[in-house]
Amino acid sequence: MSMYTLHMTQADFACWRDHARRLLSARVSPGEVLWQSEASAGDLFASSETDLPPPSETPLALKLSKQELRRLECASHYWPSHHQECRWALLYRVVWRLALGEGEALLAGDRDGAVIEQRVKAVNHEVHHIHAFLRFHPQPARAGEQHAPEFIAWFEPRHDVLEAAARHFIDRMGQHSWLIMTPEGAIVCDGRQWHIERPESGAFTLQNYQPLTEMAEDAEDLWLAYYASTFNPARLNEKTMVRSMPSRFWRHMPERVLITGLISHARHGAQQLGQDSRLATRRGRTIALPAKPRH
Amino acid sequence: MQLTDKLIVLADAAKYDASCASSGAPKRSSKGQKGLGATNGNGICHSFTPDGRCVALLKILMTNFCLYDCQYCINRRSSNVPRARFSVDEIVRLTLDFYRRNLISGLFLSSGIIRSNDYTMEALVRVARTLRVEHHFRGYIHLKTIPDASPDLIRQAGLHADRLSVNVELPTSQSLNRLAPEKSDTTIRHAMSTIRDGLDEATAEPKAPRFSPGGQSTQMIVGADDTDDHTILGNVQSLYSDYRLKRVYYSAFSPIPESPSSVPLIAPPLLREHRLYQADFLIRGYGFHADELLTGPGNLSLDIDPKLAWALNHRELFPIDLDRADMYMIARVPGIGITSARRIETLRRERRIRYADLTRLGCSMKKLAPFITTQDYRPRQAGLERQALLAQMQTSAPAQMALL
Numbered sequence: 001m002s003m004y005t006l007h008m009t010q011a012d013f014a015c016w017r018d019h020a021r022r023l024l025s026a027r028v029s030p031g032e033v034l035w036q037s038e039a040s041a042g043d044l045f046a047s048s049e050t051d052l053p054p055p056s057e058t059p060l061a062l063k064l065s066k067q068e069l070r071r072l073e074c075a076s077h078y079w080p081s082h083h084q085e086c087r088w089a090l091l092y093r094v095v096w097r098l099a100l101g102e103g104e105a106l107l108a109g110d111r112d113g114a115v116i117e118q119r120v121k122a123v124n125h126e127v128h129h130i131h132a133f134l135r136f137h138p139q140p141a142r143a144g145e146q147h148a149p150e151f152i153a154w155f156e157p158r159h160d161v162l163e164a165a166a167r168h169f170i171d172r173m174g175q176h177s178w179l180i181m182t183p184e185g186a187i188v189c190d191g192r193q194w195h196i197e198r199p200e201s202g203a204f205t206l207q208n209y210q211p212l213t214e215m216a217e218d219a220e221d222l223w224l225a226y227y228a229s230t231f232n233p234a235r236l237n238e239k240t241m242v243r244s245m246p247s248r249f250w251r252h253m254p255e256r257v258l259i260t261g262l263i264s265h266a267r268h269g270a271q272q273l274g275q276d277s278r279l280a281t282r283r284g285r286t287i288a289l290p291a292k293p294r295h
Numbered sequence: 296m297q298l299t300d301k302l303i304v305l306a307d308a309a310k311y312d313a314s315c316a317s318s319g320a321p322k323r324s325s326k327g328q329k330g331l332g333a334t335n336g337n338g339i340c341h342s343f344t345p346d347g348r349c350v351a352l353l354k355i356l357m358t359n360f361c362l363y364d365c366q367y368c369i370n371r372r373s374s375n376v377p378r379a380r381f382s383v384d385e386i387v388r389l390t391l392d393f394y395r396r397n398l399i400s401g402l403f404l405s406s407g408i409i410r411s412n413d414y415t416m417e418a419l420v421r422v423a424r425t426l427r428v429e430h431h432f433r434g435y436i437h438l439k440t441i442p443d444a445s446p447d448l449i450r451q452a453g454l455h456a457d458r459l460s461v462n463v464e465l466p467t468s469q470s471l472n473r474l475a476p477e478k479s480d481t482t483i484r485h486a487m488s489t490i491r492d493g494l495d496e497a498t499a500e501p502k503a504p505r506f507s508p509g510g511q512s513t514q515m516i517v518g519a520d521d522t523d524d525h526t527i528l529g530n531v532q533s534l535y536s537d538y539r540l541k542r543v544y545y546s547a548f549s550p551i552p553e554s555p556s557s558v559p560l561i562a563p564p565l566l567r568e569h570r571l572y573q574a575d576f577l578i579r580g581y582g583f584h585a586d587e588l589l590t591g592p593g594n595l596s597l598d599i600d601p602k603l604a605w606a607l608n609h610r611e612l613f614p615i616d617l618d619r620a621d622m623y624m625i626a627r628v629p630g631i632g633i634t635s636a637r638r639i640e641t642l643r644r645e646r647r648i649r650y651a652d653l654t655r656l657g658c659s660m661k662k663l664a665p666f667i668t669t670q671d672y673r674p675r676q677a678g679l680e681r682q683a684l685l686a687q688m689q690t691s692a693p694a695q696m697a698l699l
């Protein structure tokens with residue numbers, strides 16, 4: 001058995017799809033392929049790309065529904081940790097099996113299908129996280145900087161969710177201009193169109209982001225007032241909060257400064273009511289009925 | 296009063312209403328357009344407070360001045376709380392500012408009843424209209440409907456809101472009479488019918504004016520009176536069928552300051568609320584009938600979830616063969632949800648089901664084990680009686696007790 005090394009010149013689905021098509025038509029089995037992402041290019045053991053055998057006399061080809069393709073593409077946005085299987089190898093094994101007629105390969109009950117499902121879920125979950133927990137900071141108009149974005153945010157996603165975020169926020173923000181920076185890339189939107197900028201080398205860091213942002217001292221006051229007041233101390237349930245809003249996101253959310261205080265106050269405070277304790281000490285007011293209630 | 300102070304008072308006054316999901320709106324986008332906001336049908340929780348509840352919308356009262364004296368409510372006229380009122384402009388500014396910062400996906404607006412029902416409702420509608428018409432706001436708007444407001448105002452509300460809701464407040468009309476003497480079950484139901492008719496019209500006639508595309512919902516307070524779950528679920532079942540409700544929300548009664556003696560002063564029954572949501576979900580999504588979940592008077596079990604409780608009471612129907620059973624029955628197995636049931640059906644068209652498939656589908660193995668067979672698996676517990684089986688499941692799965 002010979003081994004073929006394939007370079008993912010661009011770590012994207014389109015590039016993988018081209019390779020996969022050629023591999024199938026040459027009937028190269030998954031076990032014969034080494035996928036090399038650009039990141040491992042400097043790897044000691046990385047070999048240069050090998051020529052594929054010519055198309056086989058009985059080439060394999062595969063037709064996928066839009067939905068199946070979307071599923072595979074979504075799974076390709078998953079960034080595996082170091083002990084997990086390379087995303088391109090997994091995808092190729094799945095299409096190989098499908099091409100051989102193993103229809104179950106993409107179903108969640110299957111060994112490979114289950115991994116695809118788990119990755120699709122994780123990616124969608126992270127898309128949801130960036131939609132939910134990202135915080136835009138409005139920027140004061142600065143003289144001489146007409147092109148500076150009106151809103152700026154920093155976010156650290158776990159998977160490749162930039163495009164999904166871009167499409168979501170352009171729908172929400174109308175003609176406002178905005179910038180979302182993440183370590184792997186930034187979305188720049190001028191209120192009509194967006195594009196993604198990648199760091200020239202390495203990753204964007206907070207040091208790249210912070211100089212772009214200007215924050216008024218009391219910018220978050222109204223939100224903090226609201227957050228504390230909408231909380232019901234009589235229903236304290238820290239576990240559900242942490243499960244639904246993982247703490248890795250807190251760092252960039254203004255309400256982080258309130259959480260511990262609210263919890264300990266609710267747990268140890270004398271007050272076991274739902275009311276915000278800031279109100280308990282204020283003067284209240286009962287209401288007298290008008291002589292005849294008008295209905 | 297400062298805006299911050301008003302916000303503190305009027306968010307505190309609104310927090311007991313649980314029906315604040317931001318889902319069910321039609322697709323809207325502001326891409327390249329004047330204005331702000333989008334909806335796509337799915338709700339977004341932008342934050343969670345330490346009570347584990349989702350912050351999706353700016354949930355406030357327009358005012359907590361109120362002429363009514365509902366005993367369970369912190370805003371009742373005899374309650375000694377600080378009072379405040381927002382201007383239309385203040386609500387609009389807060390909504391747009393929070394929205395742009397991505398703190399919320401829209402507005403949930405309710406109000407105490409001031410001057411008259413129509414006066415109050417008109418003021419709520421004005422906020423929605425200003426947001427939509429003047430500011431081209433396309434985010435989510437949920438308006439609480441004042442039951443006694445005129446049908447014409449309800450129609451106008453439906454023109455701008457994504458969801459309308461009238462709270463039934465309490466599980467039975469007797470409790471309502473006792474605890475909310477100014478309210479009436481008849482008017483509440485009348486308002487719900489007005490909304491339902493608006494919904495029907497909008498679906499039946501494509502040219503009819505837009506009307507609350509996210510449907511209507513309602514909320515019921517649990518634990519302020521002594522109605523049992525059997526009565527609650529029975530009433531809920533008819534609410535769903537009579538008024539085309541999207542959701543019924545349950546709100547465990549939280550003790551309020553200077554609590555009147557007519558309502559309890561105990562911690563909110565959170566686990567009971569949780570069980571009611573589970574039972575509600577089985578009725579809406581799994582075709583369960585309220586009578587199947589509770590065959591007689593009483594409450595849902597707090598120890599085990601209602602689906603498991605049902606299955607344990609129907610041992611004669613189990614174990615079922617996953618290669619043959621109806622999808623409807625598969626979805627009734629404890630530990631297998633609707634999605635997994637569908638996936639099992641798709642998979643068995645390719646090949647026979649194996650026990651390990653279920654782990655990969657993410658089913659709850661400890662729960663389902665006694666209730667199914669596959670070609671490579673047969674439950675050992677098949678002969679055990681209900682109590683023994685339950686005991687065994689609980690010792691082997693202590694985790695399932697920690698539901699909250």
Ligand code: SF4
Nearest residue numbers: 361363365368371407
């Ligand atoms: S009408 Fe009743 S429930 Fe509504 S705010 Fe007034 S007192 Fe509270």
